[in-house]
Amino acid sequence: MALAVRFLENAIEFQLKRKKGLWSGGNNSFLKKNPTSNSEDIQTDIYQGFKYRVHQQNGEFFVCVDLAYRYADKNTLTEILKTLPKEQWASYVLGQSFLYLNGDEWYAVKGSAIGGKIGEQPFIKDDFDGTIYDYITTKGLYANAAEPPKLSKDSLTFYHTYTKDGDKKMEGAADLAKPITLAEDGLHRLSINQPHRRFASAEFFVQKYFQNFSFAGIKLAITTVPFIQPCRIIDFPALKYANGHILDPYQSASGVRGAELYLFPKRRRKFTYNYGLLNDDEYMSQYIFVPDTMPFAMQKSIKYYFNRAMMQLDKTFRGFELMTYSMKQRPFAEKVCREFEAMVNTKQLNGSYGLFVLPQLEGNNWFSQNLHKLVKKELFDTINLKCISEKSLKRYMRSAMDTRGAKIYEVPDHKMQDFKSYQVNTLFKYLVVNRKWPYALAKDLNYDLYIGIDAHEFYAGFCFLFKNGEKIVFDIEKTAKKAGNTFRTEKVNSGLIRDKIVEVLTRHLDAGEDFPKSIVVLRDGISWGEEQKALNAAIDKLREDSKIDQSEIKLAVLDVAKSSAIPIRAAVPDQNNMLDNADAGTVVPIREGKECYIFNTGFPYKIPGSSNPIRVSLAWGDIDFDKAVDDVFAMTQLNFTAPDRASSLPLPLKLIDLIIRDVAHEYTYANVQAKEYKLLQDTMEE
Structure with a gap:
């Protein structure tokens, strides 16, 4: 066919x-x-x-x-x-x-x-x-x-x-x-x-x-009338916050179920501010790294504003420490980054966390981009950073004089709202860098463990989400193998997947946790058969090592794609009989029990334009597909980086996508050094 x-x-x-x-x-x-x-x-x-x-x-x-x-x-x-x-x-x-x-x-x-x-x-x-x-x-x-x-x-x-x-x-x-x-x-x-x-x-x-x-x-008779099909709509999951607080999307002041569902996106963020983070582990050392070319008054203001914003988000946060890095080697990002790495090692900052302020060089469009790529990739295993830019900060901050005549930097009232939005977007991402999760699902998923897997360039990302998402483990390995010559079509060797599953589940068992009775791999895009082999091999290895017994474990592989070759859209008539986006959670079946589309960005979310679905298909395994689809939708509602917005992917794949982009690119010390010398040479010849 x-x-x-x-x-x-x-x-x-x-x-x-x-x-x-x-x-x-x-x-x-x-x-x-x-x-x-x-x-x-x-x-x-x-x-x-x-x-x-x-x-x-x-x-x-x-x-x-x-x-x-x-x-x-x-x-x-x-x-x-x-x-x-x-x-x-x-x-x-x-x-x-x-x-x-x-x-x-x-x-x-x-x-x-x-x-x-x-x-x-x-x-x-x-x-x-x-x-x-x-x-x-x-x-x-x-x-x-x-x-x-x-x-x-x-x-x-x-x-x-x-x-x-x-x-x-x-x-x-x-x-x-x-x-x-x-x-x-x-x-x-x-x-x-x-x-x-x-x-x-x-x-x-x-x-x-x-x-x-x-x-x-x-x-060929091709009708102009769109195809009409009844579709089921998945309920939104309840969410669990710190100290047992539960957000029920369908609860309302009037007692009418779902009457205030339109408030669900805002409530996800509001609950975080009201009740703090579900993950209450103590913070490691936190820094704000600023270029030594930045005025000291501006450095102090950045620290003040970001300390205040973080403490509003999490009252257990103890504050950032300011630290300057040398810009003596500008405009060579490769040299500036090497000096920063040397400083991190000398001051024994390995394993710490920080906001890294990218400097603004007037008339230079490539320095900040190169430095951004380098500090994220070359120092990936050394220090955990979220980059912000001096250029962006200067959009909001203005120099002024205080009552004693000293120069200060402040955010004017008319820019404060936009600045707060900028901070919120930055700091929710920074929480992910710190492995801090604002909330989880109130109830366990239908299947015990979901393992997200994705690969870009020569990097493989793994994310393990257990039960309701309170426990999440993710990691990146530099041993992904290309299949073909294109950037997208990459697979991960089954041996690497097996070893990662065995490693994480062994730690899980050693910590006294129960072994999952069901494991589902979520493959971003298309699986290659390696995932199936790896799952079976990992279970065999754990049984061989007497970590688990011979009890039956349900195993499956789901392919999840945020884009599809088939350009499908869905809409429903509104109260004025105008077509509107399908409600979030709408499922359009393609192959019964095997493949469907989930529209996860309609009501109660407000988006410009039309909803684009994610495609979910059962690549291998014997599980209840509808239950797995319900789980995938529930995991799209765990949007840690922007709680008031819709997410295009389930959390395990979203986290990998967020982290892996920092390393899956060609910017290395050697490549950037060659590019910068060439650019400088071209500039001198003009």
């Missing part, structure tokens, strides 16, 4: 490519050639269109259509290269996505290199022998275009590859290429659609572009 779905998708793709006014954005997406009106006054063209996939379920075929956006620079590659030093052209083009305007046919490509002028560059293909310019204007798609873009003989040659065939290098013109950019926050806001608009636009695209298709000589 999967083969039939693929044939059907290919047939639709072939016919869509023949539709006028569309260009292919790759991965089953098509965009209108006319940018949206939102992009008229900015330097970026915003293209709206759609993405689609064919989905087969219970013997029926569905075409899932959702909105898609691409963002391209208004300038051509030729215009951009004029602003760059020639020695930077190669690094700018290599691997960059471009929109290539090949006459009337537009499509996405990957840049490879820059060559000479197309009017001089020789080109031989089949029976053609001439220049690239001659071929483009007489033989290529450009030659027969009704409205060809402007093309000059002086345009440089643009070598590129098609995204689906990365080995075959093609010749083209820089005049016909425009860089495709990522959706930064400002651009993304311009393309947000509320559910009623999203569904109306999707219906429009189906009506305009998906009619009169055929497959194997048979006409």
